[in-house]
Amino acid sequence: MVSQEDFTIVKCDSCGFLATSPRPADDQLGRYYESEDYISHSNTKKSLFSRAYQIVRNKAVRDKRKWVEQHASKGDLLDMGCGTGHFLNECKTNGWNITGVEVSEVARANAKTEHGIEPLSSFDEVSDSPAQFDAISMWHVLEHLPNLNEHLQKFHTILKENGALLIAVPNHESLDAKHYGPQWAAWDVPIHLWHFSKSSMNNLAAKNGFEIVEIKNMSFDSFYVSLLSEKYKNGSMRPIQAFLTGLRSNLAGRSSKNMSSLVYVLKKAV
Structure with a gap:
């Protein structure tokens, strides 16, 4: 890995x-993020792969906003690990009141330069006051957090009663994960501290007062992760092989909600 x-x-x-x-x-942990390979922080467009990532991300942020709006009333949104602020900017442009948290100084600087957004540098800066947010989002962030239960308990406090918590994480039970084995890029150790399946996510949610009300596939991630996995396994991205593996993974996981990455929509348990 990196x-x-x-x-x-x-x-x-x-x-x-x-x-x-x-x-x-x-x-x-911070030193493991100091790589241009971590393009969600650097915003680099130097390589063809990086430029393709930027193009796909523009569509992805629109899809994510729509997913949030399917489950939460438009109002106050907290995005954890907001990176360079593309998703927050999409939400702000469409009428949400936004708050972002991002530990990377480089990413925060890019968010301010590109979008005029100034994320908080730590979750500790978010007030513990109850029922502040209509929606909380974490797009590939939960796997990075050292204290899972402490974070989820605070989310439960600050989320409104009818609010939604959306969590995207890699799925180690996907076909591409099994295909690449130890070279599966979404293991991404050590910055991924935890590795989730549907059953482990369900247990974590229930332990902290949530229930999963919907699971969504993230179809692009199968191709993205397969490209990186080919590089780790074979020394180059081999786009044709990566595309075929990603396609097989998506077809295998489409109906069972078992693709390379999943979005879990959580609500407070009744």
Whole structure:
């Protein structure tokens, strides 16, 4: 992977939850993001792959906004790990009151330069006051957070009663994950501290007072992850092979909601 270091995925015998081991100290995690390969922070457009990523992202942010609006009344939205602010800008343009949290100084600077958005630098800066937000979104962020239960408990507090929490994470039970095995790019150790399946996400939600009301496939991710996985496995992206693997993964996971990445829509449990 990008870090060129060795890590192990360990499994909890009782619940089946997967975690990265050894887990880097919290104050060491930041250095693993300091790579131009991490283009959601750098916003680079130097390579063909990076330019394609930017084009697809423009459509993806529109889809994400529509998903949020299917489950939450338009109002106040918190986006955790907002990166360079493209999704927040899409929501702001369409009438949402936005708040973003982003730990990367580079990404925050890009958000301000490109969109005039100034994200908070830490979740601690978000007030603990109850029922602040109509929607909370996390697009490939939960797998990065050191303290899962603490975050979800605070989300439960600050989310309005009829609000929605949308969480996108990689799915290690997808066909592309099984195809690439240890070279599956979405393991992304060590910055991915946790690795989710539908059952482990359901358990995590229930433990923190939520229920999953819908699961959505993220069809583009199968191709994106397969491209990176080809690079890790074979030394080059091999776009034809990656496309075919991504397509097979999408076809296999379409009806069962088991593609490379899934969006979980959570509501407060009654």
